[in-house]
Amino acid sequence: MKIFLADVQATLNLGIKLGQTLTPGTVILLEGDLGAGKTTLVQGIGQGLGITESIVSPTFTLINEYTQGRIPLYHLDLYRLQPLEVAGLNLESYWEGIEIEPGIVAIEWAERMPYQPESYLCVRLSYGDNSNRQADITGLHCNISELIAKI
């Protein structure tokens, strides 16, 4: 499904709806060029979850965890890593909920993952004309039609 995002608020609004709708254990793979709007979407997800802390890209910390919302938000950014380094991170523990409370796992630069979870939502953001953006939402083994009906 393709969604036109006319401005920053439209990107935030999409994230807000996702944050209000998604269930614990959902993995969102975020793809798109530099500045395509990945972090903005996660900021919207945070708002939708009721997180009031400011959400910044974890480019250097790799993972930021926010636990004050409806369910936890785990925000990862793989930009600085090579696939082999990603492979050593044991990211599965985030979506399998091992030793953590299950939440939403949002992964920026998911293209760098050498493997993917068994089920996920993928949001690919791209530049449109006049500096707007487009989101292309796909999914694997997740009920995407039910989700899309809600957003």
Ligand SMILES: Nc1ncnc2c1ncn2[C@@H]1O[C@H](COP(=O)(O)OP(=O)(O)OP(=O)(O)O)[C@@H](O)[C@H]1O
């Ligand atoms: N729909 C939109 N239309 C126009 N500008 C937008 C839209 N969505 C987000 N932006 C703006 O694009 C800029 C980059 O957004 P953001 O930082 O979220 O991108 P990013 O994909 O996370 O970048 P990076 O790859 O560098 O981490 C920000 O200034 C943001 O406000």
